[in-house]
Amino acid sequence: xxxxxxVIFSIRIIVTQILIILSSLTAYPQNDHNEDAQxxxxxxxxxxxxxxxxxxxxxxxxxxDRVELLNSTENFLNICHQKTGKWVGLxxxxxxxxxxxxxxxxxxxxxxxxxxxxxxxxxxxxxNPADPDAVNAGGTCDLKSILDxxxxxxxxxxxxxxxxxxxxxxxxxNGVVVFMNMYAEATxxxxxxxxxxxxxxxxxxxxxxxxxxxxKKLDNLLxxxxxxxxxxxxxxxxxxxxxVDIIGISLFVDYDEELSFxxxxxxxxxxxxxxxxxxxxxxxxxxxxxxRTVDQPPGDNLxxxxxxxxxxxEIVWWMNWCYAxxxxxxxxSNFNHSExxxxxxxxxLDEIDWRKLK
Numbered sequence: 001x002x003x004x005x006x007v008i009f010s011i012r013i014i015v016t017q018i019l020i021i022l023s024s025l026t027a028y029p030q031n032d033h034n035e036d037a038q039x040x041x042x043x044x045x046x047x048x049x050x051x052x053x054x055x056x057x058x059x060x061x062x063x064x065d066r067v068e069l070l071n072s073t074e075n076f077l078n079i080c081h082q083k084t085g086k087w088v089g090l091x092x093x094x095x096x097x098x099x100x101x102x103x104x105x106x107x108x109x110x111x112x113x114x115x116x117x118x119x120x121x122x123x124x125x126x127x128n129p130a131d132p133d134a135v136n137a138g139g140t141c142d143l144k145s146i147l148d149x150x151x152x153x154x155x156x157x158x159x160x161x162x163x164x165x166x167x168x169x170x171x172x173x174n175g176v177v178v179f180m181n182m183y184a185e186a187t188x189x190x191x192x193x194x195x196x197x198x199x200x201x202x203x204x205x206x207x208x209x210x211x212x213x214x215x216k217k218l219d220n221l222l223x224x225x226x227x228x229x230x231x232x233x234x235x236x237x238x239x240x241x242x243x244v245d246i247i248g249i250s251l252f253v254d255y256d257e258e259l260s261f262x263x264x265x266x267x268x269x270x271x272x273x274x275x276x277x278x279x280x281x282x283x284x285x286x287x288x289x290x291x292r293t294v295d296q297p298p299g300d301n302l303x304x305x306x307x308x309x310x311x312x313x314e315i316v317w318w319m320n321w322c323y324a325x326x327x328x329x330x331x332x333s334n335f336n337h338s339e340x341x342x343x344x345x346x347x348x349l350d351e352i353d354w355r356k357l358k
Contacts, residue, residue, distance in 0.1 A: 033245075034219040035358060037177045040119070041222065041245060043354035044276040047316040052344040053351055055308060056119065056317035058090030059327055060281075063125075064097035067105040070112050076326050077113075083328040086341040087349035090119045090179075092319045095167055099132035101160060103167030107174075114176045118349045121179035121224070121280070121319060122168075124208075126160060128192040129153035141192040143200035147207065161208065165216045172220040181224040181280055182208055185250045187231035198236045205239040224248040226280050227266065234266040238273070247273065248280025252325070255285035255299040259307025271314055279304075279318040283325030284334050295324045298332060301340040309345065 033041070047054050059077050061067050068075040073082075081087050091113045093106040110120040128134045130141040130153060145153040171178055183205060189195040193204060205225075212218050226248040227234035238244070247270050251263060264270075271277060283290075284299030308315045320327045328337045341348055 032213055032219060033222070034177070036175070037220055037222055039357040040177055040354050041276070042357050044246070044316050047276075047347075048314050053347050054313075054345045055305070055315060056089040056347045056352065057086075057327075057341055058092060058119075058121070058317055058319035059088045060092035060123075060319055060322045060325075061106075061109060062322060063094035063106070063123075064100065064102035065105055066097065067093055067109055069105065069109055070116075075109075076322050076329075079330060080326070080328040080337065080341075083333070084338040084341050086338075087116065087118065088327070088341070089347050089349050089352050090121060090317055090319060092121045092123065094123045094125055095164055096125045096127060096137075098135075099127035099160070101163040101167070103164075103170070107167055107170055110171060110176055110178070111174045113349075114174070116349060117352055119179065119317075119352065120171075120176055121181055123184055124164065124180065124182040125184065125191070126157065126164075126193075129156045130192070132156075134192070137191050137193075139192050143193065143196050143204050147200070147203055158211070161211060165212060165218065168212065168218050168221065169216065172218055175220075177220050177222065179224055179246065179280075180212075180221040181226055181248060184226045184281065185228040186225070186237045187227040187233045188250075195231075195233075198233075201237050202239050206243055209239070209243050222246060224278070224280055226250055227270075229264045232265045235269055241273070244273075244275060246278055246280075247275045248278045248319075250281035251279055252281070252283035252286055252290060252321075253299075253303075255296040258303050259311060261311055263307065264312065267312060276316050277312070277314045279315055281321055282318045283321050285324060287324035295332070298334045300336050301327055301334050302336040302343075305340060305343050305345055 059080055061076050070078060077088060077091055095101050095103045095106055114120055125137045128137055128139045128141050129146055131139040145151045146157045148154055183193045186194055186201060193201060222245040224246045225239055225244040229249050229251040249264055284301055285296040288295050
């Protein structure tokens with residue numbers, strides 16, 4: 001007797017393969033990516049073929065005017081460097097604090113890191129048009145109202161997106177390529193865009209993409225689609241082959257939890273899509289903002305690379321979140337940070353060499 005779950009999994013694999021075939025019929029216009037962005041994509045695609053130097057390290061800094069610049073002793077990348085002697089390969093940041101777009105300090109950090117040889121990722125956490133003051137882009141919003149050009153939410157949304165585009169244009173003018181992580185953790189319900197009707201979410205994602213790329217002419221963006229690892233609906237919200245460059249996955253685990261085959265239920269289905277894969281949010285323990293009680297004890301940084309090697313070898317970069325989730329902190333730090341960044345599989349800033357592919 002055939003097990004029902006195996007039948008369901010097989011059907012989803014077939015559907016995924018059909019989706020790939022259909023979406024590949026329309027190729028990316030060549031002007032969607034500038035030369036540097038194309039070289040970075042080629043570099044990412046080649047990383048899983050190596051025997052070493054396969055996974056780019058990353059650390060999120062902060063958001064808006066709370067971003068600490070690289071020379072600050074409070075900057076999370078600098079803390080990591082002071083403790084390990086290594087600069088991670090990828091810096092993460094946000095423009096938003098609530099409804100306010102503040103790109104000056106994030107851009108300065110990003111430009112400085114790019115000039116050092118690093119890569120940059122922006123998380124697009126748009127404020128809720130129905131409740132702009134909602135904490136951390138929470139609350140609810142009817143996505144159809146944003147998609148309706150006659151609705152006030154539509155005007156609010158695109159006015160805010162204009163400000164984001166200003167920041168991204170400044171990065172473009174400074175030669176910076178940005179991993180553009182739009183609508184993080186799309187399969188979860190904690191953001192206003194999350195766990196909604198998949199067709200509405202996909203339309204919102206595509207409209208945002210088209211506005212930034214076709215209207216604002218930003219060819220320095222590599223778009224990241226990010227589902228949460230804990231949901232099995234990642235394919236339902238996939239925006240389409242021509243709107244996604246990288247598939248990132250958000251994964252936070254308890255301090256004493258090792259990664260396993262079950263940590264990312266949709267991993268093999270996502271892998272079939274043929275995009276570079278990443279852990280675009282990662283935490284080796286759960287902080288107070290997730291446990292709702294107290295911060296968990298320090299976690300072992302090395303369990304990340306153990307899990308990648310044993311279960312997810314196609315992962316080509318990761319991003320530690322900040323504070324309790326950071327690779328290194330001033331106090332109560334996660335441990336084995338030097339061992340992680342010195343692992344043969346790990347690529348730090350001084351080892352990134354995508355420019356030779358131009």
